[in-house]
Amino acid sequence: MEPLTWTGSLGTVLNPALGVSLAVLVAGVLLQSLLAFFQPEERISFNADGTAVATGGFNGLLKAIIKWSFAALVLTLVGYIAGGIITGHTNGGIFGGIIRQFVPVWGALVATFVLSFVYKRRLGLYGKLFDSTVGMIGFGLVMFWAYTALFYGMFGWIITHEPLEVASGMKNKVPGTPFRGAEEGGFPFYLLGGDNLSRDVFSRMIAGSTVVMQIAPRATLFAFMVGITLGLPAGYRGGLLDTVLSFLANLILAFPVILLFYLLVTPEIVETGLPSYMAMFLFLAPIIFTGVLINSRFYTQPPKRNLYMAVALTPMVLLYVWLVSDSSTPVSFIPASLDAFNVPGGILVVFVSVVFVNSPTVFRIVRGLTLDIKTRDYVAAAQTRGEGAWYIMLWEILPNARGPLIVDFCLRIGYTTILLGTLGFFGLGLPPESPDWGSTINEGRKLLSIYPHPALPPSFALLSLVLGLNLLADGLREESLKD
Amino acid sequence: MGLFILRRLGVMILTALCLTFIVFTLTNLYPNLEKLAKTEGNFRMSDEQVDSWLGSNGHLDPMLVKYGRWLGVAPGWTHQDSDGNLRGRCITPGMENPENAATYCGVLQGHWGFSSVFKENVGQIVGQNLGLTGKLMFWVMIVMVPGALIVGVLAGMNEGSRTDRTLSTFSITTTATPEYVSGVIFIAVLAASASPLNEFLRGAGWIEGRTLFKGTATSAMEDANFWNFFLPVITIALYGMGYIARMTRASMTEVMTAQYVRTARLKGVAFKTIVLKHALRNALIAPFTVIMLQFPWLLNGVVIVETLFNYKGFGWTLVQAAGNNDIELLLGVSVVSVFVVLFTQLISDIGYVFLNPRIRIS
Numbered sequence: 001m002e003p004l005t006w007t008g009s010l011g012t013v014l015n016p017a018l019g020v021s022l023a024v025l026v027a028g029v030l031l032q033s034l035l036a037f038f039q040p041e042e043r044i045s046f047n048a049d050g051t052a053v054a055t056g057g058f059n060g061l062l063k064a065i066i067k068w069s070f071a072a073l074v075l076t077l078v079g080y081i082a083g084g085i086i087t088g089h090t091n092g093g094i095f096g097g098i099i100r101q102f103v104p105v106w107g108a109l110v111a112t113f114v115l116s117f118v119y120k121r122r123l124g125l126y127g128k129l130f131d132s133t134v135g136m137i138g139f140g141l142v143m144f145w146a147y148t149a150l151f152y153g154m155f156g157w158i159i160t161h162e163p164l165e166v167a168s169g170m171k172n173k174v175p176g177t178p179f180r181g182a183e184e185g186g187f188p189f190y191l192l193g194g195d196n197l198s199r200d201v202f203s204r205m206i207a208g209s210t211v212v213m214q215i216a217p218r219a220t221l222f223a224f225m226v227g228i229t230l231g232l233p234a235g236y237r238g239g240l241l242d243t244v245l246s247f248l249a250n251l252i253l254a255f256p257v258i259l260l261f262y263l264l265v266t267p268e269i270v271e272t273g274l275p276s277y278m279a280m281f282l283f284l285a286p287i288i289f290t291g292v293l294i295n296s297r298f299y300t301q302p303p304k305r306n307l308y309m310a311v312a313l314t315p316m317v318l319l320y321v322w323l324v325s326d327s328s329t330p331v332s333f334i335p336a337s338l339d340a341f342n343v344p345g346g347i348l349v350v351f352v353s354v355v356f357v358n359s360p361t362v363f364r365i366v367r368g369l370t371l372d373i374k375t376r377d378y379v380a381a382a383q384t385r386g387e388g389a390w391y392i393m394l395w396e397i398l399p400n401a402r403g404p405l406i407v408d409f410c411l412r413i414g415y416t417t418i419l420l421g422t423l424g425f426f427g428l429g430l431p432p433e434s435p436d437w438g439s440t441i442n443e444g445r446k447l448l449s450i451y452p453h454p455a456l457p458p459s460f461a462l463l464s465l466v467l468g469l470n471l472l473a474d475g476l477r478e479e480s481l482k483d
Numbered sequence: 484m485g486l487f488i489l490r491r492l493g494v495m496i497l498t499a500l501c502l503t504f505i506v507f508t509l510t511n512l513y514p515n516l517e518k519l520a521k522t523e524g525n526f527r528m529s530d531e532q533v534d535s536w537l538g539s540n541g542h543l544d545p546m547l548v549k550y551g552r553w554l555g556v557a558p559g560w561t562h563q564d565s566d567g568n569l570r571g572r573c574i575t576p577g578m579e580n581p582e583n584a585a586t587y588c589g590v591l592q593g594h595w596g597f598s599s600v601f602k603e604n605v606g607q608i609v610g611q612n613l614g615l616t617g618k619l620m621f622w623v624m625i626v627m628v629p630g631a632l633i634v635g636v637l638a639g640m641n642e643g644s645r646t647d648r649t650l651s652t653f654s655i656t657t658t659a660t661p662e663y664v665s666g667v668i669f670i671a672v673l674a675a676s677a678s679p680l681n682e683f684l685r686g687a688g689w690i691e692g693r694t695l696f697k698g699t700a701t702s703a704m705e706d707a708n709f710w711n712f713f714l715p716v717i718t719i720a721l722y723g724m725g726y727i728a729r730m731t732r733a734s735m736t737e738v739m740t741a742q743y744v745r746t747a748r749l750k751g752v753a754f755k756t757i758v759l760k761h762a763l764r765n766a767l768i769a770p771f772t773v774i775m776l777q778f779p780w781l782l783n784g785v786v787i788v789e790t791l792f793n794y795k796g797f798g799w800t801l802v803q804a805a806g807n808n809d810i811e812l813l814l815g816v817s818v819v820s821v822f823v824v825l826f827t828q829l830i831s832d833i834g835y836v837f838l839n840p841r842i843r844i845s
Contacts, residue, residue, distance in 0.1 A: 033646045247494075251501055254824045256782045258798075259817055262805035263506065268514035418661045425663045425787065426802065441663055445670075445791060449698045452671035452678060459664040467659035474655065 004176030004189055008093025010083040014076055021072035028066040035059065081106070089189060094176045097191050098202065101158050105147045112143060125406070128479040135475015141468025145461070149213035152206050160187035161200040163207035163435045170194035172451045175201075195440070195454040196447060204435040205457045211436035212465070215347065216416040219354040220409060223416075226285040226355065227362025229292075232393040234363070235370025246367070249360035257357055258422065264353045265428040273330030275349040280324050280331055282355050287316050296390040323348075350429035354419050358412060365408055369401040376400075403480040407473050414469035421462055437462045484836070491832055495825045499818075506817040507550050510810045516542050518808050523599065541572060553596075553814070555589025590818065596811030600803060605815040608800060613819065615704055616785055616796035619715065623781065627720035627727070628774060634724070635731025635770065640758050642736045651732065657725030662787040666718040670791075674698035674714060700792040715792045719784040723777050727770055734769040738762045768838045775831030779824045 007015055035058075046052050084092040084099030085106065092099065099106075113136075120127040129135040151157040161167070161179070169180045175193040179186070192202040234242040252260075264275060290312050298305035322341055325334050326348075343351070373379065374397060382392045423429050424438020432439065437458035444455025520536045521528055528536065537543050541552070541560030551557030552572060559572030573588040588594040595605035631654075638650035657665075672678050674696045684690045697703075697711040738744060739762055747757050786798030793799070797816065804812040 029645065029649060033649050247498075251498055251505075254498060254502060254779070254821060254828070256779055256786075256820045256824065258783055258786045259506075259801065259805075259820060262801070262813075263509045266805070268518060268808070269509065269512065271514045272512050274509075274512075414659065421661060421663060422783070422787065426790070438663070441667055445663075445667055448667065448670050449675045449694070450677060452675045455667045456671055459667045463660050463664050466661075467656060470655050470659045 001178035001188060003174075003178060004089055004097065004191075005093045006176070007080075007095050008087075008089070009091045010080065010087070010096060011093060014079050014083070017072070017079075018076045021069050021076060024069040025066060025073055028062055028069060032059075032062050032066065035062070089191070094189075094191055097189065101160060101191075101202075102148070104151050104157055105144060108147045108151075109140065109143055113140070125476070125480060128482070129472075129475055132475040132478055134471050135479065138468045138471025138473070138475055141464055142472055145209050145465045145468070146213060148206060149209040153210040153214070159200075159203035159206050160189075160191060161203045163199065163204045164433060165199065167194070167198045167200075170198040170200075172196055172447070172454070173198075175453055192457050193451075193453045195443060196451075201440075201454050201457055204440055205437070205461050207435035208437045208440060208458055209461065209465075211430075211434060212417055212420060212462075215351055215354070215420060216413050219351050220358065220413045220416050222282060222286065222351075222355045223358035223362050223412070224405070224409060225289050226282055226359040228366050228398065229285045229289045230359075231363040231366030232370055232397065233389075235367040236374055236389065236393050236397065242367070245363070249363045252356070252360045253364075257419065258426070260357060261353055261423055261426070261428055264356070265349055265423065270349055275352045276324070276326065276329040276331035278356060279348060279352045282352060282359075283320055283324055287313065287320060290316060292390050293394050296388055296394055299388075346429045346431055346434075350420065350423055353423075353429070354416055357419060358416060362408070362412070365404070366401070369404060370397055373397045373400050407477045407480065410469050410473035410476060414466040414473075417462065417466055417469070487836070488833060491829055495829055499821060499825055502821045503554075503814075503818055504550055506814060506821075507553060508546055510813055511542070511546065511549060515808055515810060519599070519810060522808070551589075553589050555587050555591035555594070557589075558586045559588050595815045598804070598809050598812040600807045600809045600812065605812050608812065609797070609815050609819055612795070612797045612800045615794070616789070616798065618707065619712075619719070619785065619789075619794065619796060620781065622712065622716045623719045623723075626716055627724050630720065631724040631727035632731055632767070632770060635728040636735050636758070636763065636766065638728070639732040639735025639766070640739060640762070642739065647732075650728070654725035654728040654732070657721045658729070659725075660722060662718050662722050662784045663791060665721055666714070666788060666791045669696075669714050669718060670698045698792075700794040704795060715788045715794060718788050718791075719781065722784055723781055726780075727773055727777065730773045731766065731770045735762065735766040738766040741765075768835070771838060772831045772835050775827045775834065778827040782820055782823065 005011065080092075080095060081099055084096035085103060087096055088100035089097030113130075116123065116127065116130055120130050129139060148158060152159060167179070170177065170190055171194055173190055173194040175191065177190050177193060179188055179190055190200050190202070192200075192205070195201055195204070230245055234245045263269065264278075269275070291309065294305060294308045294312060298308060321334060323343060325332050326343075370393070378400075379392060379396055382396050387396075420436065421438035421441065424434070424436050424440075425442045427439070427442055430436055430439055440458040441455050441462075444451075444458070448455055516537055517533055519542075520533045524532070524536050534543070539562045541549070541562070544560070548557055552559050561572075573585045573594075585592070593606065595609070597603075598605050598608055601608055634650050634654060638647045638654070641647055660668075672680060674694050675681065675698065676693045678694075681690070681694045684695055685693065695710075696714050698714075700707075700711055700715045703712040703715075744757060744761055747761050748754075752761070782798070785796070786801055788794070789796050789798035790802050797819070800812065801816045801820070803809070804816055
């Protein structure tokens with residue numbers, strides 16, 4: 001079988017179109033940016049019939065050129081995608097094959113965007129996101145990886161080969177190499193080549209998204225729970241509590257992150273059970289948070305409160321016990337037969353250290369916001385009504401701090417993704433054959449100057465996810481400031 | 484002002500003590516010591532032998548005592564061998580009169596310990612490597628700070644313009660590109676012999692070697708030039724640049740909407756003069772703090788980039804020490820990095836007060 005080219009026969013038509021439109025667009029934007037220094041003001045000229053034209057002349061021409069070349073670029077890209085979806089790798093080459101594999105993701109993305117657009121006005125802040133281009137691009141990128149991770153994790157779609165399977169004769173093969181010994185009905189190519197253990201780079205990248213998507217948002221959520229549970233009282237009460245907690249937070253923040261990882265994630269430390277003890281402590285935060293949240297609201301109606309507490313806390317406590325107790329670590333307080341699941345080796349350690357690194361920053365943000373909000377009138381009103389301190393913190397202050405917290409949540413997922421990648425890059429925590437992006441980059445970098453292709457796909461994947469999260473946060477910030 | 488600095492210094496020393504104690508505890512946990520005993524002594528030691536080795540080397544004393552010894556405020560351990568030789572923390576093997584050796588020898592006395600991997604004094608290794616990393620950081624600063632400030636000011640002086648959007652997209656992209664991603668991309672595109680760019684350049688006869696840039700910076704340790712040093716420098720600089728540029732942009736846009744800038748515009752002052760004379764000085768206060776607080780992040784970048792480009796500086800040493808259970812070296816490296824972080828925080832605090840007239844005068 002012939003090896004695939006990047007764009008196949010589709011490329012003969014579309015590649016020149018792409019090149020021309022891209023070149024014109026880049027040249028136009030650069031020229032306009034340069035010209036902006038010489039004529040910062042927009043000139044308004046009045047026509048004879050009394051109408052005013054804001055742009056004209058060279059500047060107007062430039063604007064039109066940029067607009068049309070951008071439209072042409074988008075059209076070409078749509079052409080690639082449509083061609084890829086219809087013909088797959090037979091006519092679309094490697095890109096066509098990849099785009100064809102992602103068909104479920106495209107479908108889900110289109111459905112999400114159409115639904116969101118239709119009900120835009122009823123969806124609050126989420127709906128407003130669709131007013132900002134930047135926010136939409138970011139949301140698109142994030143959802144692309146979220147759906148990819150979901151479809152692979154739930155149904156095993158999208159991948160072309162098993163991510164851990166070692167094939168013969170595919171070691172370090174370049175992208176588009178026909179797969180030797182492909183079975184009937186199996187995918188006949190390694191779309192993005194093989195790595196140094198002859199595994200399919202494309203499938204490993206897809207599988208890596210699931211690992212990242214499983215850990216990063218949850219770790220960020222836990223970090224927020226810890227940060228909020230400690231930051232609210234520190235900011236609201238002040239005094240000694242604030243001094244001690246702030247000092248501890250600064251202590252952790254003064255550690256270079258990598259040193260902290262090396263100190264927490266090495267096998268010797270794991271052997272002492274330190275990460276398990278930290279998990280015991282850190283995972284308490286959501287339970288305390290939920291308990292206090294419900295109690296502070298409903299403590300005047302004990303039956304209602306007891307019901308809500310039981311409904312919310314029973315599963316959480318069960319999860320906590322199952323998660324934390326592990327017969328292979330020093331922290332084991334229930335018999336192994338009652339333990340429903342254990343987090344597989346390494347992941348708990350990685351999770352805990354990422355939460356540990358992130359929570360002091362969240363603490364500082366929440367504390368700062370609380371210090372600001374507690375001077376507002378509605379807080380004084382609640383105090384005059386005689387509300388409890390926790391009620392004021394959780395039901396008066398926290399909802400009013402949600403804007404900056406949501407924005408920071410998005411940014412922080414991106415930062416957590418970067419941290420996970422750093423851990424993988426140094427080969428810490430996760431098992432070496434794990435397909436997560438950091439570990440694959442680490443493996444690929446060893447032969448980088450001869451075979452660059454195994455390290456590049458996970459790099460771009462990580463880059464696009466983090467970029468998407470940053471753009472999403474930017475869009476959200478812009479839209480939440482507009483109210 | 485003096486009181487403020489003194490208080491900050493006090494907090495800094497307390498933080499440093501706490502941090503070094505934490506690092507000391509984490510590196511001196513029993514499994515680490517057991518591994519140390521087995522690498523220093525014999526891999527087939529039984530548990531009792533390990534214990535006796537550790538005991539005779541002062542490793543089994545309470546953690547606080549050991550920390551005090553390492554710091555130099557508690558007397559060092561001594562141990563009489565079975566054949567009558569006196570050994571101890573402060574006694575170097577082959578010393579003339581072991582009885583007369585110093586009682587205290589720790590970091591405060593300048594005894595940083597002995598690296599078990601490099602077989603050299605920790606102080607010496609750290610000193611050498613700090614020099615190399617200093618060279619890297621110097622060039623990073625030279626590239627990063629002016630670049631970030633120019634990008635931020637250009638983007639912030641006309642909020643919402645095409646220039647602003649282009650530059651903001653650029654800076655947001657760089658903040659989303661961690662060093663291990665940009666470094667890998669740079670090497671793959673510019674320093675890999677298989678990359679199309681290098682094949683083209685080779686074919687055209689424009690480069691002498693196989694690649695345009697060098698994929699490793701090992702040769703840059705002695706003789707740094709553009710072709711072997713540019714990639715590591717730009718890799719670290721780019722990640723920090725976006726963040727500083729965004730802060731500068733935010734600060735600049737805030738200043739540009741201030742009352743006094745509007746007054747100047749209404750008076751008819753030229754736009755260039757407003758930016759350079761009225762706005763710039765006030766807009767640069769916030770970025771100063773940010774640049775200083777970037778140091779812990781830069782330290783991260785240094786570790787990644789030195790590993791990726793095989794540049795044997797401070798970050799590379801950290802990885803080697805941590806990966807090989809070299810307790811004394813890891814402690815030395817941690818102390819230095821913690822001090823760098825705390826010291827930059829101090830400078831940032833003091834500098835902020837100095838630069839900002841509203842705080843300085845009150």
